[in-house]
Amino acid sequence: MHARDLRKAGESDERIDTVAGWRDAPFFTDAERAALALAEALTRLADRPDGVPDDVYAAAAEHYDEEQLAALILSISLVNVWNRINIATRQVAGVGY
Numbered sequence: 001m002h003a004r005d006l007r008k009a010g011e012s013d014e015r016i017d018t019v020a021g022w023r024d025a026p027f028f029t030d031a032e033r034a035a036l037a038l039a040e041a042l043t044r045l046a047d048r049p050d051g052v053p054d055d056v057y058a059a060a061a062e063h064y065d066e067e068q069l070a071a072l073i074l075s076i077s078l079v080n081v082w083n084r085i086n087i088a089t090r091q092v093a094g095v096g097y
Contacts (some may be wrong), residue, residue: 001093012027015027019040030063032072035060037059038059038060039079042073042080
């Protein structure tokens with residue numbers, strides 16, 4: 001669903017297809033990398049005892065002001081909620097869109 005919407009909005013296939021490998025792909029800005037690192041940390045909270053590492057949060061805060069950072073955190077959280085609802089209810093991604 002999101003990839004389709006991004007393509008309609010003019011996003012390149014290279015960026016869409018390499019987002020999972022964002023650390024190694026050359027297609028992302030420093031700000032985008034900071035947002036992706038924050039998204040990964042917020043999504044994988046159980047992987048570490050300290051939640052979101054200070055350096056990950058600080059890197060995001062370097063690129064986004066307080067309001068933008070709050071919106072980013074909320075957006076990441078909402079994606080995680082929808083993913084968990086779909087997993088719990090066994091919804092198949094992309095079906096019905």
